[in-house]
Amino acid sequence: MGKVKDILYDISDILTAFCIVMIAGIVIWVSIGNIMQYPSFVAAEEKQSEKNTNFGLAVPVGDGTTSGSAVTGSAVGGKPAKGSNPELFSIYINYGESVSAIAQKFVDVGLFKSVDEFKTLVNQKNAASKLKSGNFIIPANATPDEVINKITTSPSA
Incomplete structure (x- = not known):
């Protein structure tokens, strides 16, 4: 059983x-x-x-001396025209964005000649881990050192 x-x-x-x-x-x-x-x-x-396809791209912004959304000055190769106020660029860096992608934004507006130039300066300053995210307003006549210093501090500074 x-x-x-x-x-x-x-x-x-x-x-x-x-x-x-x-x-x-x-x-x-x-x-x-x-x-x-x-x-x-x-x-x-x-x-x-x-989504907004321009999100995260570098765009010129006015310096507040004109009304509306007009941009003052004219930049050719990132350098302002003589006798005008320097043009300002608003560059948005997304959180977690690669150094190469950030570099390309600065090359596109003429603040750096090449991605390699940007990467070399970032490496020389040991700033790769210090890059901040956010919207940065940078003048077209800023030096490469000023650009790196600006994007390693908080955007509101």
């Missing part, structure tokens, strides 16, 4: 495990369409919630 009971228990355990596997398989089979469509769903959501 003990052997028959053990055999029944073993068979019921096997049948229970088999039923669980079958139910899981059926759930996956029914849901496979939704699972496969998930990447396109995420892409559609991203497209629907378009």
